[in-house]
Amino acid sequence: MLVLVTGGTGFVGAHTIAAATAAGHGIRVLARDAAAVERALVPLGVPSDPVEVLIGDVTDPVVVARAVRGVDAVVHAASVYSFDSRRHRETRRTNVRGTELVLDAARRFDVARTVHVSTFGAMLPAAGGVVGPDTPPGTAREPYLASKAAAETVARRHQAQGAPVAITYPPALLGPYDPKVGDQNGRLRNTLRGLMPVWPTGGFPIGDVRDTARLHAELLTAAPTGLDRHFGPGGYLTTRDYVRAVRAATGRDLPTLFLPARPMLPFAYLTGLVQHVWPWHIPAEYGACYVCACDAHPADGATAHGSRPFADTLTDTLRWMHRTGLLTERQVGRAADPGHVGALTAEHAGAAPRA
Incomplete structure (x- = not known):
């Protein structure tokens, strides 16, 4: 199976590539910098043979179409994960527009399986402090959370229209080999x-990036079930x-x-x-x-x-x-x-x- 991974130079994306290649899949990475792909994957022991790098931005519709065409599955992990107020405009553009383009292209080219990487924060605040698969997208005004809620709405619209889209909700993630030392x-x-x-x-759910990456690799070949919404491994x-x-x-x-x-x-x-x-x-x-x-x-x-x-x-x-x-x-x-x-x-x- 050939899998397109967006956000492959980031924490979740790089570990997902490692898990997918370990499962025997070929990888296409959409990235703005080829050197960043190597920096992210070499420490994880990912061989270069199964990885094809396509240079471009996830907010460019022409590039996204070229990246999606011909793949069997997509893992859309491209996202700006930051509460830094200086990155608000970049956060909105990447998280919302990128999701619109990637998921639209996946449907247009009849991709068999798309995994959209959301976050549990996309559904905050939640009634009673409990978040489940049927919890609606959140109404937080904080820019990062608002952008992920908007992207969540896009992904759920595709699900409602019958597209083979799985949504994952990673908790806060720690783990080794973080290419950009994220949040x-x-x-x-x-x-x-x-x-x-x-x-x-207060508190929050937290887990290991390697466990979330394993979940993404498993979902590539898993048959859709129920709402097809999956909370990443971890604990509160x-x-x-x-x-x-x-x-x-x-x-x-x-x-x-x-x-x-x-x-x-x-x-x-x-x-x-x-x-x-x-x-x-x-x-x-x-x-x-x-x-x-x-x-x-x-x-x-x-x-x-x-x-x-x-x-x-x-x-x-x-x-x-x-x-x-x-x-x-x-x-x-x-x-x-x-x-x-x-x-x-x-x-x-x-x-x-x-x-």
């Missing part, structure tokens, strides 16, 4: 660098439990002040305004605070099975950050045990051992 891995890194001494209360954690897990993994005290999430929202909103003129990234982001304030979790039975323990995900992520110089030995604490770091190099999405 969640960046937040973990900032926590250990002492840049996040204050956290909002409060912010207190998250920080407690980081303390346990590192052996560090990490003094942290927890404040009620909703009263923090006005302050977080103001930091977003300041971010427009402040040249350095401010970790206190409105969108992240809003997600914690929603305190949502997947409905019972909605989450895919097969997630590895969060402690294992944390340890693997910290060892990768230490090995690549993103964190010092002091910052990762006991997770830097050299007796275990070497084992990480043999892991990649689709072949990572289960704990």
Whole structure:
């Protein structure tokens, strides 16, 4: 099977390529930079033979049509995942327009299976804090969440019209080999660098990128069932439990002040305004605070099975950050045990051992 993957130079996309190639599929990647494809895939041990690179932007209809033509399946993972207020325009253009073009092209060329990568945040806020397959797209005004809700509406419209579209809802994702050190891995890194001494209360679902990538590979050949909407493997954690897990993994005290999430929202909103003129990234982001304030979790039975323990995900992520110089030995604490770091190099999405 030849599979087009958009967003293949990103965290989810790269790991999905690794899982799909491990399952024997050929890959076509739509990317703006061929060198970025190599940087993303080489650490995952993906051989170059099954990967074809097409240069272009997911918001260009001509390029998208050329990328989709002739493939058997599509994984649409291209997305700007950022709560950084400086990226609002780019976020809307990529997340909404890109989804419209890719899913339209997949139907036009009779692609047998399309997997649209959404997020649980696309349905926030949710009644009662519970998100399930039939929860409607959210009404959040935060730009990233609003863009994903709009893209979700596009994907569901295709589903309603009978297109073979599966939608996945990854939780917040950690894991090794993040080509761009995205939102969640960046937040973990900032926590250990002492840049996040204050956290909002509440919580969010979280999982391992390798488990979500495995789900995507499985959906490529799976027969559609029910609503064909799938929550990625993972579990719900409060912010207190998250920080407690980081303390346990590192052996560090990490003094942290927890404040009620909703009263923090006005302050977080103001930091977003300041971010427009402040040249350095401010970790206190409105969108992240809003997600914690929603305190949502997947409905019972909605989450895919097969997630590895969060402690294992944390340890693997910290060892990768230490090995690549993103964190010092002091910052990762006991997770830097050299007796275990070497084992990480043999892991990649689709072949990572289960704990």
